[in-house]
Amino acid sequence: MFREGETAGRIYQLVHGRVMLYKLLPDGRRQVVEVIGPGGVFGITCLPIYDCSAETLVAVEVIAHERAAAEQSVDLSRELGAQVQAQFCAMHDHVVLLGRKSALERVASFVMHAVPGRGVFNCPGPPRDGGDSIDIPIGMTRHEIADYLGLTLETVSRVLSEFRRRGIVVTEGHDHLRVNDICQMCRLTGAHETTGTRSQGRSSETCAALTESA
Amino acid sequence: MFREGETAGRIYQLVHGRVMLYKLLPDGRRQVVEVIGPGGVFGITCLPIYDCSAETLVAVEVIAHERAAAEQSVDLSRELGAQVQAQFCAMHDHVVLLGRKSALERVASFVMHAVPGRGVFNCPGPPRDGGDSIDIPIGMTRHEIADYLGLTLETVSRVLSEFRRRGIVVTEGHDHLRVNDICQMCRLTGAHETTGTRSQGRSSETCAALTESA
DNA sequence: CGGGAATTTGACAGTGGTCAAGTGCCGTGG
DNA sequence: CCACGGCACTTGACCACTGTCAAATTCCCG
Numbered sequence: 455m456f457r458e459g460e461t462a463g464r465i466y467q468l469v470h471g472r473v474m475l476y477k478l479l480p481d482g483r484r485q486v487v488e489v490i491g492p493g494g495v496f497g498i499t500c501l502p503i504y505d506c507s508a509e510t511l512v513a514v515e516v517i518a519h520e521r522a523a524a525e526q527s528v529d530l531s532r533e534l535g536a537q538v539q540a541q542f543c544a545m546h547d548h549v550v551l552l553g554r555k556s557a558l559e560r561v562a563s564f565v566m567h568a569v570p571g572r573g574v575f576n577c578p579g580p581p582r583d584g585g586d587s588i589d590i591p592i593g594m595t596r597h598e599i600a601d602y603l604g605l606t607l608e609t610v611s612r613v614l615s616e617f618r619r620r621g622i623v624v625t626e627g628h629d630h631l632r633v634n635d636i637c638q639m640c641r642l643t644g645a646h647e648t649t650g651t652r653s654q655g656r657s658s659e660t661c662a663a664l665t666e667s668a
Numbered sequence: 669m670f671r672e673g674e675t676a677g678r679i680y681q682l683v684h685g686r687v688m689l690y691k692l693l694p695d696g697r698r699q700v701v702e703v704i705g706p707g708g709v710f711g712i713t714c715l716p717i718y719d720c721s722a723e724t725l726v727a728v729e730v731i732a733h734e735r736a737a738a739e740q741s742v743d744l745s746r747e748l749g750a751q752v753q754a755q756f757c758a759m760h761d762h763v764v765l766l767g768r769k770s771a772l773e774r775v776a777s778f779v780m781h782a783v784p785g786r787g788v789f790n791c792p793g794p795p796r797d798g799g800d801s802i803d804i805p806i807g808m809t810r811h812e813i814a815d816y817l818g819l820t821l822e823t824v825s826r827v828l829s830e831f832r833r834r835g836i837v838v839t840e841g842h843d844h845l846r847v848n849d850i851c852q853m854c855r856l857t858g859a860h861e862t863t864g865t866r867s868q869g870r871s872s873e874t875c876a877a878l879t880e881s882a
Numbered sequence: 883c884g885g886g887a888a889t890t891t892g893a894c895a896g897t898g899g900t901c902a903a904g905t906g907c908c909g910t911g912g
Numbered sequence: 913c914c915a916c917g918g919c920a921c922t923t924g925a926c927c928a929c930t931g932t933c934a935a936a937t938t939c940c941c942g
Contacts, residue, residue, distance in 0.1 A: 477764050479858055485767040487760045500754040505761075525749075528742055535739075535749055538756070540714035545759050546701045547719075550691050552766035553699040553818030557898065596921065604767030606899055611922055628907065628921065644693055771930065810889065820931055825890055842889065842939065 455508040455516075456497070462504045464518045465497040465534065471514030472593060476601065477506045486602035488545065489594075495537045497521075511593055552604045555644050560603040561613040562642035565590065565623070565631065588636055592629040669722040669730075670711070676718045678732045679711040679748065685728030686807060690815065691720045700816035702759065703808075709751045711735075725807055766818045769858050774817040775827040776856035779804065779837070779845065802850055806843040 455466070458477060466473075473490040487506055490496050499505045524530050551560055568590045592599070596607040603610065614631075617623045622639055624632040633639055640646065669680070672691060680687075682704050689702040689710055701720055704710050713719045738744050765774055782804045806813070810821040817824065828845075831837045836853055838846040847853055854860060 475760075477760060479764065479768060480860060481858070483768045483858075485764040487763045498753055498756050500750070500757050505757045525746070531745065531749060532739070535745060535752075536714070538749075538752060539712055542712050542752070542756070542759075543714050543719045545756075545763070546689075546691060549701045549759070549763060549766060550693065550699040552763060553815075554693060554697045601767075607921080608900080608923085609898060611920095612898090615922070644695070644697075646694060821889080822891085822932080823930060826930090829890070 455510060456504050457507045458505065459503050462497060462499045462502060463521055465495065465521055465524045466508075467517045467519070467534070467537070468492055468494045468496070469515040469517060471516075472511040473508055473514060473516075474511055474594075474598065474602070475506045475508050484601045485604065486598065488541065488548075489602060490541075493537060494541060495534050498538065511598075557603075557605055557609050558613050558616070558642060559644035560605060561599075561610060561617075562639055563645065564599060564603055565617075565633065565639055566636075566643055568592065568631075569633070569636065587624070588633045589626075590631040590633060592631060594629075669724060670718050671721045672719065673717050676711060676713045676716060677735055679709065679735055679738045680722075681731045681733070681748070681751070682706055682708045682710070683729040683731060686725040687728060687730075688723050688725055688808075688812065688816070689720045690723070698815045699818065700812065702755065702762075703816060704755075707751060708755060709748050712752065725812075771817075771819055771823050772827050772830070772856060773858035774819060775813075775824060775831075776853055777859065778813060778817055779831075779847065779853055780850075780857055782806065782845075783847070783850065801838070802847045803840075804845040804847060806845060808843075 455473065456462075468490050470492060473494070473496060474486050475488040475490065475496055476484050476486040478484050488494075488496070489511070496508055497504065519530060519534075524534060551563055555563065569588055570590075594602070596610050599605075600607040600610045614623070614625070617639075618625060620638075622633065622635045622642075624634065626632055669687065670676075684706060687704040687708070687710060688700050689704065690698050690700045692698050702708075702710070703725070710722055711718065733744060733748075738748060765777055769777065783802055784804075808816070810824050813819075814821040814824045828837070828839070831853075832839060834852075836847065836849045836856075838848065840846055
């Protein structure tokens with residue numbers, strides 16, 4: 455949709471679909487800095503140029519606001535502001551993932567975030583009534599996932615295979631997962647106590663819950 | 669100043685000093701998600717509770733805004749909004765650092781960001797007139813730096829020793845660095861072409877320049 | 883001039899990256 | 913409807929970088 459360095463004329467708000475924001479290092483290394491879902495805002499920058507590139511992951515519907523207008527309108531800036539707060543928190547979580555989590559924890563976190571009624575990390579108890587498995591359309595290639603999680607595509611593939619081996623997930627084609635044991639997956643994210651103490655309560659991955667629900 | 673999980677009643681704006689925002693995983697791993705300088709805003713969250721803890725690095729002076737008030741006032745939300753944009757970009761840069769840079773590049777980036785007239789990564793030519801060395805007060809322990817850069821304190825220490833060995837920096841006590849070859853340091857950040865092609869121009873670490881200057 | 887904490891340094895191990903084959907999925911064309 | 917080709921993915925072997933654990937050493941402060 456736009457590239458890092460282009461004149462930043464517009465701010466976009468996503469209605470449908472998913473968009474990925476990424477930055478490149480001069481030697482070609484790529485880091486996906488955000489994956490935007492419905493409601494999300496992108497094109498935000500403090501300079502006259504975009505600080506990262508935006509690419510669609512699927513067909514999308516967006517609302518484009520002229521940057522100047524967005525900063526004028528009170529209503530608009532209020533709405534965008536609320537959204538930005540959510541993304542701010544989501545990014546904090548992602549920084550923790552990149553800085554401190556193992557490959558296994560990163561992929562587990564990624565899968566948990568893709569769960570439809572997802573992100574609500576104060577685990578709403580055991581799975582949802584019964585042990586239903588949950589179907590997840592991934593919608594990103596291994597390469598994109600790797601660049602999002604700060605890994606290589608080989609490592610992502612290996613971890614998914616490990617989940618498969620443990621019976622936590624089942625693959626259905628390359629971009630569909632079926633999660634059999636959501637609780638186990640949740641535990642592997644590293645974001646929750648696994649030791650005896652029960653109902654400890656507070657989760658650090660707080661805001662993720664609101665990122666796409668707003 | 670406040671802890672992750674506490675009721676988020678206020679938004680703070682820093683006047684003097686430096687504040688560090690961090691999150692903890694249940695097993696004790698810590699990740700510093702932002703280091704806020706003068707002008708910076710913190711306490712932003714999309715939930716009724718803070719999503720991370722805030723701790724001062726030095727004595728600070730802050731302006732505290734009631735959260736409700738900040739969202740009402742047009743002027744205030746406009747000012748904070750501008751600041752948030754800058755921090756948004758800075759965080760994008762930091763995500764790239766955490767996801768894709770080597771230990772050496774991370775520490776080099778950290779040092780460059782600490783340079784007074786810093787962050788301006790479109791290298792304003794060679795050093796500043798002559799080869800003056802630049803003095804940098806670090807103001808963080810190795811442990812804090814490590815938790816910011818997603819490394820261990822030993823690795824940070826080793827990299828700084830390596831810089832010393834190469835003659836790029838000189839240590840003056842534990843929290844003062846003298847950078848002799850700022851250009852070399854800049855090159856080691858990984859954010860710039862090192863191959864022949866001259867004045868390529870565009871840097872990806874764009875917004876860092878404005879983070880603290882605003 | 884001590885005492886304790888922060889830092890440095892060393893030895894070693896493990897996670898994840900790199901390189902190189904395989905294998906499977908899917909769309910195209912026969 | 914089936915064969916083919918290409919790309920995405922998986923798997924394996926190996927290795928480098930960074931983490932871990934354990935001393936030394938330095939610095940800072942009383």
